[in-house]
Amino acid sequence: MPTQVPGPAPYPAWLEDAVCYEIYPQSFCDSNGDGIGDLPGIVERLGYLEALGVTAIWLNPCFDSPFLDAGYDVRDHRLVAPRYGTNDDLERLFAAARARGIRVLLDLVPGHVSWEHPWFVASMRHERNEFSDFFIWTDHAWRLPDGLRAVTGLSERDGSYVANFFVHQPALNYGFANVEPGHPWQQPVDAPGPLAVRREIRDIMRFWLDRGASGFRVDMAASLVKHDPGRRETARFWREIRAWLDTEYPEAALVSEWGRPSEALPAGFHMDFLLHFAQGGYTPLFRQGSRHSMMGDPYSWSFFDRSGHGNIRAFLDEYQRDLAATRHLGLMCMPSGNHDMGQRLADGRDAADLACAWAFILTMPGVPFIYYGDEIGMRTVRGLPSKEGSYDRTGARTPMQWDPDGVNAGFSTAPPEALYLPIDPDPERPTVAGHEEDPDSLLNRVRGLIALRRAHPALCAGGLFVPLLAEAGRLPFVYERRAPGAAERIVVAVNPSASACAADVVGDPGSGSVETLYGPPDALVARGGGWQVRMPGVSAGIWLVR
Ligand code: NOJ
Ligand code: CA
Numbered sequence: 001m002p003t004q005v006p007g008p009a010p011y012p013a014w015l016e017d018a019v020c021y022e023i024y025p026q027s028f029c030d031s032n033g034d035g036i037g038d039l040p041g042i043v044e045r046l047g048y049l050e051a052l053g054v055t056a057i058w059l060n061p062c063f064d065s066p067f068l069d070a071g072y073d074v075r076d077h078r079l080v081a082p083r084y085g086t087n088d089d090l091e092r093l094f095a096a097a098r099a100r101g102i103r104v105l106l107d108l109v110p111g112h113v114s115w116e117h118p119w120f121v122a123s124m125r126h127e128r129n130e131f132s133d134f135f136i137w138t139d140h141a142w143r144l145p146d147g148l149r150a151v152t153g154l155s156e157r158d159g160s161y162v163a164n165f166f167v168h169q170p171a172l173n174y175g176f177a178n179v180e181p182g183h184p185w186q187q188p189v190d191a192p193g194p195l196a197v198r199r200e201i202r203d204i205m206r207f208w209l210d211r212g213a214s215g216f217r218v219d220m221a222a223s224l225v226k227h228d229p230g231r232r233e234t235a236r237f238w239r240e241i242r243a244w245l246d247t248e249y250p251e252a253a254l255v256s257e258w259g260r261p262s263e264a265l266p267a268g269f270h271m272d273f274l275l276h277f278a279q280g281g282y283t284p285l286f287r288q289g290s291r292h293s294m295m296g297d298p299y300s301w302s303f304f305d306r307s308g309h310g311n312i313r314a315f316l317d318e319y320q321r322d323l324a325a326t327r328h329l330g331l332m333c334m335p336s337g338n339h340d341m342g343q344r345l346a347d348g349r350d351a352a353d354l355a356c357a358w359a360f361i362l363t364m365p366g367v368p369f370i371y372y373g374d375e376i377g378m379r380t381v382r383g384l385p386s387k388e389g390s391y392d393r394t395g396a397r398t399p400m401q402w403d404p405d406g407v408n409a410g411f412s413t414a415p416p417e418a419l420y421l422p423i424d425p426d427p428e429r430p431t432v433a434g435h436e437e438d439p440d441s442l443l444n445r446v447r448g449l450i451a452l453r454r455a456h457p458a459l460c461a462g463g464l465f466v467p468l469l470a471e472a473g474r475l476p477f478v479y480e481r482r483a484p485g486a487a488e489r490i491v492v493a494v495n496p497s498a499s500a501c502a503a504d505v506v507g508d509p510g511s512g513s514v515e516t517l518y519g520p521p522d523a524l525v526a527r528g529g530g531w532q533v534r535m536p537g538v539s540a541g542i543w544l545v546r
């Protein structure tokens with residue numbers, strides 16, 4: 001067994017048993033019948049989140065925006081978009097959530113703004129002004145920057161600008177790590193423009209932290225400094241931000257959309273996501289191969305696949321390497337899905353498959369992130385046109401399904417054609433109220449698993465993770481969790497395959513006493529120098545061993 005010297009955790013203490021819930025605000029709950037979810041709607045549903053056991057919300061951008069990228073094109077960082085409510089409504093959400101033990105993380109978009117943002121409008125002008133150097137402009141409309149996406153022909157200013165994502169999202173200027181000779185328009189990271197941008201981002205963070213936000217999910221966190229090999233200068237910026245937070249807002253949490261924990265955590269983030277666009281992470285677990293393919297290697301399967309053809313090593317090799325490298329730096333976080341994946345966890349999976357996947361998600365280290373609706377097995381709605389720049393992401397952004405009998409599944413009282421996106425038309429669509437009635441529903445299982453996690457320090461964020469049986473071509477996958485410095489030990493086994501499986505597992509069986517916390521009783525039995533584990537098809541088990 002590896003040993004770990006207990007020391008101060010490299011993240012705010014509240015993250016230790018945190019469970020975070022991502023809310024896409026336009027699709028969660030509409031309080032005023034205009035067809036668009038809003039902040040008072042979220043306040044109305046806080047009781048649901050509290051009962052689910054959630055301790056934090058990640059709210060996708062809720063700021064003033066022309067909504068060409070669903071709000072990731074911010075026009076005013078300090079103003080709540082009127083369609084979601086007012087700044088007061090957001091402060092009310094912070095306070096009402098906190099009263100239920102729930103913190104709210106806002107979405108910070110530091111890499112770019114909307115082309116309607118006053119900074120960018122000013123920077124498009126011919127005359128030099130305070131904002132001329134807030135963005136990356138070449139020195140001639142016909143000069144396009146190498147290796148960067150540029151837009152030309154829109155401005156009075158003679159130059160082309162660098163876009164960070166869509167054309168309407170001009171990149172803020174954090175400077176270039178390596179300024180190329182002969183390209184004077186590339187500014188060093190300590191030029192006045194980049195320094196001013198950095199100050200503004202900090203001020204925006206301060207503005208919302210002072211009003212009750214508990215931290216930020218940071219959009220495209222690795223994208224800031226250009227021509228930055230290894231993202232060293234970008235990391236330097238985040239470390240400065242982190243040092244400032246540690247001094248002034250030590251309770252605030254930062255989670256990056258970086259997808260490489262081995263870079264993001266040394267860069268100062270408390271948490272980084274295991275994402276679908278990284279090599280390991282989400283994809284080999286949930287989205288690879290013939291049945292669930294999105295980014296398709298046709299010869300390998302997701303681990304969570306009934307075929308049993310998945311290979312846990314495709315996830316674990318990188319995961320264990322990164323876990324070892326970042327154990328003292330921060331947390332690697334497992335999302336059930338997110339607003340960018342375009343596919344819901346539930347696609348191609350039934351309730352038993354999902355329960356098995358959730359048992360894994362909710363017993364892994366780091367902070368689990370639940371994408372709204374995944375806890376009831378909401379499905380992707382196919383064939384929808386793009387909405388606000390969603391393109392292939394649309395189908396996993398549809399309204400939350402609350403009530404089987406309510407108008408628009410209880411999301412909104414607006415006429416169906418006025419909804420932000422249509423409700424899943426499937427008559428069998430899952431709803432919260434429908435799941436509440438059935439003690440064995442996915443929702444109730446997820447609720448039970450969250451309660452179990454939070455009751456056992458071994459299962460929480462910083463608990464040790466030790467694979468006991470994790471081999472290609474063998475099931476189940478078995479691992480132990482143990483809180484550093486504590487005696488409690490928990491063994492977890494997952495068998496996503498439709499076939500039953502059994503294995504002898506090497507490990508310290510302690511006194512041989514096994515208490516079933518979840519799943520099949522008597523499936524784990526102490527034997528010799530370890531255990532014997534027997535798992536039915538598509539099952540997961542969690543046992544306290546002494
Ligand atoms: C990542 C966000 O999650 C995504 O929704 C957005 O379109 C891009 N960044 C651009 O901000
Ligand atoms: Ca509304």
